[in-house]
Amino acid sequence: MDELIDIYDENQNFVKKEIKSIAHKQGDWHKSIHAYLINDKNEIVIQKRSADKDLYPNVWDVSFAGHVGAGESTKTSAIRECQEELGINLEEKEIEYLFTIPEKLQWGQVQSNEFVDVFFCKKNFGKITKQDEEVADVKVVPVKEFIQMVENKDKNLFPHYDEYGKLLPILKEYVQK
Numbered sequence: 001m002d003e004l005i006d007i008y009d010e011n012q013n014f015v016k017k018e019i020k021s022i023a024h025k026q027g028d029w030h031k032s033i034h035a036y037l038i039n040d041k042n043e044i045v046i047q048k049r050s051a052d053k054d055l056y057p058n059v060w061d062v063s064f065a066g067h068v069g070a071g072e073s074t075k076t077s078a079i080r081e082c083q084e085e086l087g088i089n090l091e092e093k094e095i096e097y098l099f100t101i102p103e104k105l106q107w108g109q110v111q112s113n114e115f116v117d118v119f120f121c122k123k124n125f126g127k128i129t130k131q132d133e134e135v136a137d138v139k140v141v142p143v144k145e146f147i148q149m150v151e152n153k154d155k156n157l158f159p160h161y162d163e164y165g166k167l168l169p170i171l172k173e174y175v176q177k
Helices: 020-026 074-086 143-151 161-176
Strands: 004-008 014-019 029-038 043-049 064-067 095-107 110-122 135-142
Touching: 004 020, 004 029, 014 020, 020 110, 029 074, 029 161, 043 074, 043 143, 064 074, 074 095, 074 110, 074 135, 095 161, 110 161, 135 143, 143 161
Parallel strands: 029 110
Antiparallel strands: 004 014, 029 043, 029 064, 043 135, 095 110
16 A cells, blocks of 8 residues: 655654655665564564565565654554554553664565564453454464564564564564563
């Protein structure tokens, strides 16, 4: 889906608004969110990206993710994306900001340069209703299994390696509580 997004310079200063597909062709810096949804049983939701995705189709990815709309905050974007992709309503108090990481990805004609705000979401979720256009499959796995996938550089997992490097110590500490 093409949407209007905010474009930034390399220092995260706002430059202009642009259509996402044009930003990806030009390699413009923009914002997105990645969120990890975990319940009290130390289980994490991961989603398999749709075959129609421009970047890394048919691989397992974070619980939910998405581009930040023009003028939208990243927390608001996270709430919206969780509802759209998983059918789960989050409240602001259930979302914890972890860090921001720059991510540069090249896939075919797409050059995605994003400042990714990463969130941890703690919620005992019920039924998951996936968004078929974006999500091919969803599964709930023990956090320890997800950590192993990352540490083994599972070829079926989206390669957010810089992000995972910062995330794994947080997840490991959480599991030990």
